Amino acid sequence: xxxxxxxxxxxxxxxxxxxxxxxxxxxxxxxxxxxxxxxxxxxxxxxxxxxxxxxxxxxxxxxxxxxxxxxxxxxxxxxxxxxxxxxxxxxxxxxxxxxxxxxxxxxxxxxxxxxxxxxxxxxxxxxxxxxxxxxxxxxxxxxxxxxxxxxxxxxxxxxxxxxxxxxxxxxxxxxxxxxxxxxxxxxxxxxxxxxxxxxxxxxxxxxxxxxxxxxxxxxxxxxxxxxxxxxxxxxxxxxxxxxxxxxxxxxxxxxxxxxxxxxxxxxxxxxxxxxxxxxxxxxxxxxxxxxxxxxxxxxxxxxxxxxxxxxxxxxxxxxxxxxxxxxxxxxxxxxxxxxxxxxxxxxxxxxxxxxxxxxxxxxxxxxxxxxxxxxxxxxx
Numbered sequence: 001x002x003x004x005x006x007x008x009x010x011x012x013x014x015x016x017x018x019x020x021x022x023x024x025x026x027x028x029x030x031x032x033x034x035x036x037x038x039x040x041x042x043x044x045x046x047x048x049x050x051x052x053x054x055x056x057x058x059x060x061x062x063x064x065x066x067x068x069x070x071x072x073x074x075x076x077x078x079x080x081x082x083x084x085x086x087x088x089x090x091x092x093x094x095x096x097x098x099x100x101x102x103x104x105x106x107x108x109x110x111x112x113x114x115x116x117x118x119x120x121x122x123x124x125x126x127x128x129x130x131x132x133x134x135x136x137x138x139x140x141x142x143x144x145x146x147x148x149x150x151x152x153x154x155x156x157x158x159x160x161x162x163x164x165x166x167x168x169x170x171x172x173x174x175x176x177x178x179x180x181x182x183x184x185x186x187x188x189x190x191x192x193x194x195x196x197x198x199x200x201x202x203x204x205x206x207x208x209x210x211x212x213x214x215x216x217x218x219x220x221x222x223x224x225x226x227x228x229x230x231x232x233x234x235x236x237x238x239x240x241x242x243x244x245x246x247x248x249x250x251x252x253x254x255x256x257x258x259x260x261x262x263x264x265x266x267x268x269x270x271x272x273x274x275x276x277x278x279x280x281x282x283x284x285x286x287x288x289x290x291x292x293x294x295x296x297x298x299x300x301x302x303x304x305x306x307x308x309x310x311x312x313x314x315x316x317x318x319x320x321x322x323x324x325x326x327x328x329x330x331x332x333x334x335x336x337x338x339x340x341x342x343x344x345x346x347x348x349x350x351x352x353x354x355x356x357x358x359x360x361x362x363x364x365x366x367x368x369x370x371x372x373x374x375x376x377x378x379x380x
Contacts, residue, residue: 026093030067031157033138034115036105040073043080046142047088048096048152066152069142077118094124098158100175101132101141101194107216107223116182119175127176130160133191133216135226140196144208147200156210157194168242168264170212170232182220185342186331186350190215190235193226217325225323227316234316237283237309238266238328246290249308251300259305260288263366268333271359272341277351278359279330281313288369298368306363317358326350330357 033044047068070087074080085092106115119125134141146155156163160172170192181189193214200207214228215235227235236245242264249257265284270277287305296304320327331350335342345351 027088027090028093028096030096030152031099031101031142032097033069033101033103033142034077034106035103035138036108036111040075041077041080041106042071042073042138043077043084044069044071044101044139044142045084045088045092066145067143069139071139077115081118081122094126096153097124097126097129098153099130099132101134101138101157102191102216103138104133104135104216104223107133107191107218109223110221112218112223113220116179120179125175127179128174130157130172130174131178131191132157132194132212133226134194136194136196141194141210144196144210147207147209156212160192160212164241165243168239168245169236170215171235171239171241172212184332185335185346186219186326186329188217188219188224188326188329188350190217190327193228217320217323217327224325227319227323227325227327230312230315231319232316234313235327237261237264237285237313238268238281239264240266247305247308247312249304251296251304253300255296257296257301257304258290259301260290261285261305261309262288268328268330270330270334270338270341272338276356277334277338277341277345278357279328279333280360280362281328281358282362282364283309283313284364284366285309286367286369287365301368302365305365309363310361313361314358318355321353321355326353328358 028048029045030048031046033046035042035044047070049066070084072080072083072087074083100119102112102115106112132141141157144155145152152158154162164170164172173190173192178189178191181187192212193216194210194212196208197211198206198208200209214226214232216226217224236242243262245261245264247259247261249259251257263284263286267282267284269280269282271280285305287301289301316327330353331342331346334345334351342351
């Protein structure tokens, strides 16, 4: 009897599983989109079906719907979020939240700051979530799935580093880096720009994918503007994370050559003059010949690449000046390396730049790899 009473008392001390959340009773948010129309914020939520993906790179059922996108409106982002909760059947789980897509309207007129503040205060925010900008319809961007029916978890928006290693054009940016950029001189940040790319098709129909090919530049007050395609080309040469990019240049004889650029090592130095500050850019790279008709010496290849790379760096800088953007973060370089001069020249957290602020661009090609033999070489 005593033993029975003892066991009953012990059982009162045991905890149960009353607060366990069963996976099948949860909705998994994978991506968010924010737009602004008719004086209302529109929040788009991408719900992903992990039961169809399991541990495979391919959906377990190719005909099943991988993703759904729902939306809700509100006068503030928070109101739109909570209206979204009202329309969802189960509790939302944010542990797989991977990316945010912001429309052009959502970034204008200081609304970007409100959105950032909302995300900072939002308990479920994951600071390693990727951030994107777009001019396309946000919902359509989020409904675009990977080609050949790859799992949505492997999409370019969710896993941008995979494709960036192969073509380092625009560096991916997560929410943590975005906050750091806005908190440092020049208090601007570049958000990767994504568009729907429609030049794919299957045996049954046309297909689409997402293409990252530029940046939106914002500060804490406004959207400065967009740099896309050729206007953004110089950024890839001034990014420490760049691993592999392609440059096409014209030789002195008028022939086009395509060169793969690797081992990119950029450096920016501030030059302090009596009444101004200028900046020198140096970039060290390894070049590998990719596509070329004709013959060219190593010297000719080097000269062509150096000329084209400097042209791209200066062109992107000039396009940045047109929208009053410090695209290469010269202000931060001066702040960190020459703080006394920074205090002398800064205005509202940045220094004033013009076309003369970029003084020299020095490109050093450490090595030129010839690549594989040409077809003609095998025929000899």
